[in-house]
Amino acid sequence: MKKIVLFILTAYLLTISFHSIQAQTWHIPPLPKTSSEYTIMIFSTTDPPNEQEINELISSYQTLKIRYLFSEAFTGFSLEGKKAELEQFANGFKKVVTTFESNVYTADFVKTDNNTLIGAKKVRGIFDQNGNRLTGRGIKIGVIDTGIDYNHPDLSSVYKGGFDFVDGDRNPMEAMGDKGMTIHGTHVAGIIAANGKKRGVAPEAELYGYRVLGPGGKGTTDQVLAAIDQSIKDRMDIINLSLGTNINGPDLPVSQALDKAVAKGVIAVTSNGNAGPNMWTVGSPGTSASAISVGASTPVLITPFLSVWHVKENIPLTPLQGSKKWSLDRTYQVVDGGVGKKGEITNAAGKIVLVKRGGITFTDKVMNAAEAGAVGVIIYNNTDGEFAGIIDKKCPIPAVSISKQVGEVIGLKARKKPLMASAIYKRESDLLADFSSRGPVTVNWSVKPDVTAPGVAIESTIPRGGYTVLQGTSMAAPFVTGAVALIKQAHPTWNPEEIKSALMNTAMHLKDQSDKSYKVFEQGAGRIQMEEAVKTKSLVIPGSLSFGILSEDRNYGTKYIKVKNTSDSAQDYRFIYKGYDPNVRWELPPSFSLNPQEEKRLPIRAVLTRPFNGKKEWIDGRIFLEAGTQRIGIPYLFAVKEPSYPRIMGFSIVPGDKKGSIRYEAYLPLGAEEFGIALFDSDTLSFIDFLDVKKNVGAGLVNNQLMLPQKKYIKRVTAVAFAKNEGEEDYEQLSMPLKNLENN
Structure with missing residues (x-):
């Protein structure tokens, strides 16, 4: 074998176990304290499991116990016990098709008015078929997460029930102890349907909590599968899974379970992951083909920048959480304050203090600068890259962070002669969050995420009647879940695939700060626009086209779409391809017309006319369909050779x-x-x-x-x-x- 070069990378496993739970198995035995000797194994079977039969089969084993039986999203069951006995059991049970080992699943979040941004407030002026405003009334939403504080004044009126798959009871209350307290599920629930001081996207929806993640925001695969299974039995219209793994594959149990849930009529919305900005970082269940996978974009943010004399570029400032808002409005002198210790900060009255990260806490640095009379503090990193910090005391001055490279340049200038700087402010929105995971999906090379929604600086409910700001694709997914509830209320006969396409067909295509379009595997169709989705007069299904790999051996790919006229009048349709590539030829259907509620199945073919040379691997873009006065963008993606995907x-x-x-x-x-x-x-x-x-x-x-x-x-x-x-x-x-x- 060839020499192996060692790269020290931090790796962690966040997989899910799956299988649905039946009412008679809601008693969940806790794992023994010596859990390193035990594991959970999931068994896929040819027929729905029989509890009596399984109990008879495991009676001769000392450690094996039933955890869940699955019949809806997955056919099989899960057992806990020593691995040797589990493997012995699996080898002797003829009905077992395959087995999966249950591992850890975790919440997708990284520790603002967004309803207006995505169009929720405009949608309030639209009425459903019964004359009710679009508020989510009558729509049942299951939140598969860390639980819900249903006593929160903003959630008590919309909470309707649920189940706790961590403790095995009907009380999915968020963990409240000082040790192991969680806030994630309550935050997600508030974005969806808060109805009090805060108003969620769908404030009159019916919320159900399925607690699958315990203290630390972690749970097992079979708990997540059990919740998906139970949500089908409870006839949920929508389920939200703001959780994820670091495994990019379409064949993981939870991804497969969501595909099956959608086939049974449940609309599944899941976060795409927080491992961006690199390719291939989407993780299961964001890899589910049928679920709506959501990436994170920025809401409207007023971002402070520092304009420094004799420094050409404006410097972006990252506010430290818990600090006073940076709102300095004139020119100030910048002085160097070392690492921020009291003896190092001198002659700082009325000035901005620059300090280096390290040595003492962020809070101590800022408090020392405030005592010295500074108007603000800039902390620069002591290693490469950006960073975010927390101030854990009330402080009278603002504090921000910048990179090491920029901080060292400013510090050098400030030590040589007086250096002046002023703050400028830019209004930014609809940029992709750096942490938002990117696609495509391995194996089938499909587009993910499907859409994006605000996921940065999102304020929502937390346990004990509070509110806080969090960010992550965990916060983006519930915005989409709320949007789906309003679309479902407006169009009760639309199936999950049609509702997903309505969001994708009407999404806003996003561009970066240089006005360059984000890749399809970064943003999907773009940021959701609720009013446009509710009012759309046509649907293109599916909402994106993934052609796989096209090469000399297979130089063309054909995908079929369904175009549906959802309006009350006839519509004319025409395909447009605006780009040009001498290596690719598009074969698009000719113009056509559809009567009200009529639909038509059509082929779209991509043909490689000659091989691509060089390092180029991916071709992506959008085809447009003019549908009356509406223009629908259809994202497409294909590889021109086997891509450089992660092998492991x-x-x-x-x-x-x-x-x-x-x-x-x-x-x-x-x-x-x-x-x-x-x-x-x-x-x-x-x-x-x-x-x-x-x-x-x-x-x-x-x-x-x-x-x-x-x-x-x-x-x-x-x-x-x-x-x-x-x-x-x-x-x-x-x-x-x-x-x-x-x-x-």
Whole structure:
């Protein structure tokens, strides 16, 4: 095997387990405290599970217990117990089709008037078929999350019930203890349907809470699956899943479960993930083909910049959370304050103090500057990149952060001679948040996210009657869920696919600060516009076109769309392609007309007329359909060769069932010719040993439990998972530091 180059990367596994729960199995046994010896395994079966039969089969095992039975979104069941007994059971039960190991799922958030931005307030003036304003009345929404504080004054009137899959009871209350308290689900619920001091997008919808994430915002795959299953039984119109994993694959259990839920009429909305801005960072369940996957854009923000004498570019300022708003309105002198200790900040009265990160807390730096009479504090990073910080005391002056590179330049100038600076303010909106995960999806190379919504600086409800600002695709998804509720109220006969297309067909195409369009796999169709979606007179289904890989071997791809006239009058339709590429020819249908409520199925073909040269891998853009006075943009995406997708992801190692053993798991989107785990010295990067090596591994999850080699390991060890496909020279690696392996 070729030499492996070690890259120290932080890897963590956030997978979901799936299977639906039936009422008679709502008693959920808690995992033993020695949970490293236990695991949860999900079994897919040919027929719906029979509890009596399973109980008889596990009676001879000491540790096995039933957790959930699934019959709606997934056919099968989950068991907990020691892995050796679980594997023995799986090998002996003939009805088992396949098995999945349950791991950890986590909430998608990173620790403003957005209803106006997305058009919710305008939609209030539209009436449904019964003469009611569009407020979500009569629409049932399931929030699959950390629970809901249904006693919050803004939520008590809209909360209607639910279930707690963490504690196994009918009380999905958000965790309130000082240790392990969560706020995520209540925040999400408020964005959707708060009806009090804060008003959600759909303030008269019926909210149901399905608590699947416990303290720390984490839960197991089978808990999430159980909630999806139960939401189908409870006849939810919409379910919101502001949670995710770091595995980009369409075949993960929760993604598959959402596809099945949508097929049964439930509209599924999920966050796209917070691992951006790089490609391939979307994670399950955002990879579900049928769900509406949501990326995060910025709402209307007034962003402060610093204009510094003798520095050409205006410097963006990132406010520290908890600090006073930066609103300085004239020119001030900037003085250097070291790292912000009291003795370092001198001659600061009426000036802006520049300090370096490190040494003492952000709060101490700002308080010291305030005591010295400063009007504001700028903290520059001590490592590359931007950063965000928190001020945990009430402070009379504002504080912001900037990058190390810019801070060092300003500091050098300020130490040489008096340096003057002034603040300027820019109104910005509809930019993609850097943290918002990008697509495309591996394996099927499809467009994700589908749409975007505001996900930055979002204020909403939190437990104990409070409010706070959070950001993440977790906050963007519930805006879409609320929008879906209003569209569903306005058009009760539309199915999930039609409602998804209404949002995509009418979305606003987003551009960056340089007026350059974001890629289709970054923004999907764009930022939702609710009024346009409710009033649309035509639908194009699906809302985007993913052609896969087109190359010399397969130089064309054909996708079929359905065009539906949803208006009360005849409509004329004409396709337009505005771009030009000498390597691609588009074959579009001729013009046509549709009568009211008539629909037509049409082919769209992309043809490569000659091979692409160089490093170009992806072709994306939009085809337009003129539908009467409406113009509908249809995003498209295809690769012109096998793309440079991640060969391996979701790598995790945990202690095994026996002393001296480990269990690992990784996800291989398309399999690997060679896969393995190697150990390296974390300090010297020298190779120690191989833990496992496999040949010709199939696509999907790969895991194993094995004993560590019999040798004395040093304290600091890093495990590296490596994979390579046929024809590739280099191995792709993910690494994970391990501690005290010899004591395991």
